[in-house]
Amino acid sequence: MxxxxxxxxxxxxxxxxxxxxxxxxxxxxxxxxxxxxxxxxxxxxxxxxxxxGDYQEQYGLPRSYCDELLKANPGSPTRQFRRIYVCFTSVMRGFKMIGRLLLGVDGCFMKGPFLGQILSAVGIDGNNSIYPEYLQFVLQGLIPATLAVFPNGEQRFCLRHIHENMKSKWRGDVYKNLLWSAGRKTSIPYFNKAMEEIKTIERAMYAWLNEIPYTAWSRAYFSGRAKRDMLLNNICEVFNRQIIGAWDKPIITCLEFNREYITKRIVNVKKLQAKCMGPLIPHATEVFDKIKKHASVMSVLMVDTDKYQVTGPRSQCVVNIKHKTYACRKWDLTGMPCKHAVAAIWDMSRNSINAGIPEEWVSDVYWLSTWKNVYENVIEPINGPNMWTPSHCPTTLIPPKHHTQVRRPKKKQKKAFGEKELEKEFDKGGKRPEREPPPSVVNVETWVTMSGAGKDKGVNNPLLHRNDTLPVKVPQLTIFISDGSFCGL
Structure with missing residues (x-):
């Protein structure tokens, strides 16, 4: 040295x-x-x-590293064959306890001399925070195998990436808001009206959207088993941003960076839990307080002890308290009573029916006790490389074949279609100048700032059945797992 x-x-x-x-x-x-x-x-x-550490030398350590992980965290499945897969038993146990069988799947590229990908599956806990589930370091690309692993799983596409795909033909806030309006509808009648509006304005866009299964991008066709109505896969983007420091590290250093990040995150969440009083977790409490505020202006007509007609300023719904269902389906999708259900629960108490407080009707996913039980599952620490037991495998792992590309490697992120024009609207301080939206444009969430998981040609993309070959972004997947499929991991 x-x-x-x-x-x-x-x-x-x-x-x-x-x-x-x-x-x-x-x-x-x-x-x-x-x-x-x-x-x-x-x-x-x-x-x-x-x-x-040295990039080349660390490729001889994965077996010893896996043995050390198994020694400290018994039962954690770990495999290596041109790839290494890590899933901690404690994290898997915590994921099952969340009550949301939901996984966002995404990957990011390595930046070292030996190229590869870090694939991650990220869940979401009751407090609307990420819960990393497993990591995989791959050397030869991302293979779409979700249907093989989860044959009974429900798949959703990231709506932001569907919008990126359609930008090359239908660009502008009008088409963007039409898409988001249809995706956010929670009942089929309202969804059909939104689609008819699209058909009236742009028939080609209507036909293009019909090629994508409604169950993959519209809340009206989502099932309620995930207890989450999310339309974006930004949970994976959040996780990838946190492990950006591991992208250019050797393989063992990269895996240790990710393991230590998950460990620190569990500790930080437990510190936050110590300050909470309950009965619901902080994010659920904030959301439910808004729901109760909107429920206070509703009028309720009692039909039976279980059935109610709830009327608001712009809506009227039938609520079935016994089956926890109603016309707008928000209770089915999220597991949290909406304003119509809360109004009906208050009316039950006024009519001497033992209904309890509205919080008691919220799903266990949002309870503080459930949240604490999830994060009781911690990842056990391991010793340093000097104390690892050498692997007895007769074969020696060597680094993968690497071909250095001609010219200087690109490190800047590729801009999405229209993203360069959007950056010009920001001032030098990094803030977007305030302006009034056009009166004909419906406001949409402004925090949708995701990037693509990859690119593919239009003729090969299963979502596009067009004759052009313009490059489009492949929508990220959110997998909703049935109990049987998950237990097969």
Whole structure:
């Protein structure tokens, strides 16, 4: 190890992304040492290898690493054959306890000398926060195998990516809002009206959307077993953003980065839980308070002890308290009574029917006790590489074949269709100048800022049956798992 590398190693440990010119300036300021640019680059490479490990050498450690994981977390399935798969038993147990059999599936590309992908499956807990389920380091691309693994699972496509696919032909806020309006409808009659509006304005767009199964992108056709009506797969985007520091690390360092992040997240959630009073978790309490506020203006007509007609300023629904269903289906989709159901529950109490408080009708997914039980499942710590037991496998793992591409590798994220034009609307401070939306445009959520999981040609994309070959974004998948399919993991 060179003296320059030994000197700059503390700098790299504290600031991994420290520029080369800044290192040169520090050496000149502290030691009056003038060094060439290439010498500093070599020294930084040596120091980085010393800190994070050697890319090539770490490919000989996965078996020992897996044995150490199994020793500390018995029962965790771990496999390796041109890929490594990690799923901790405690995290799997916690996922089942959430009560939402929902997985968002996505991947991100590695940035080191040996290219590959980190595939992740991320759940969502009752507090509307991510719950990472399993990780897989793959060397030869993403293979769509969800139907083979979860034959009884329900699949949803990210609505943002469906919108990205249609931008090449139908661009603008009018078409965007028509799509979102149809996707957000929770009942079939309202969904049909939204589709008829699309058909009236743009018949070709209506035919294009009909090629996509309604069960994959519209709340009106979602089942209620996931207890979540989400239209986006941004839970995976959130997780990928948190592990961005592992993308350019050697394989073992990358896996350890991800394991430590999940461990820290569990600890941070438990600190938040200690401050909560219940009975519902913080996010559910906030949402349910808004629901009760809207329910206070509803008028209720009692038909039977179980059936009610609830009328509001712009809606009228039939509520069946016994089966926990009603015309707008929001209770079915989320497991949380909406304003119509809350109004009916209050009316039951006024008529001397023992209904309890509205919070008692909320699904167990949103209860503080359930949330705490989920995060009682922690990942056990492991020893360092020097204490790992060498694997007795007679074969030695070697790094995958790597072909260096011509030209300098691209590191900037590819912009989506129309994204460059959108960036021009932001001022120098990073904020978008406020402006009034056109009166003919329906407002939509502004926090939809996701990027694509990959690209494919129109003729190969199962969602597109068109003659053109324009590149389109492949919608990310959200998998809803039945009990039998999950137990087969």
């Amino acid at each position: 060179s003296s320059i590398a030994r000197e700059i190693q503390p700098m790299i440990e504290s600031i991994p992304e420290m520029p080369i010119h800044a290192i040169q300036s520090q050496l000149l300021r502290n030691h009056q040492l003038e060094t060439s640019l290439h010498k500093v680059i070599r020294a930084k490479r040596i120091a980085t290898t010393r800190i994070y």
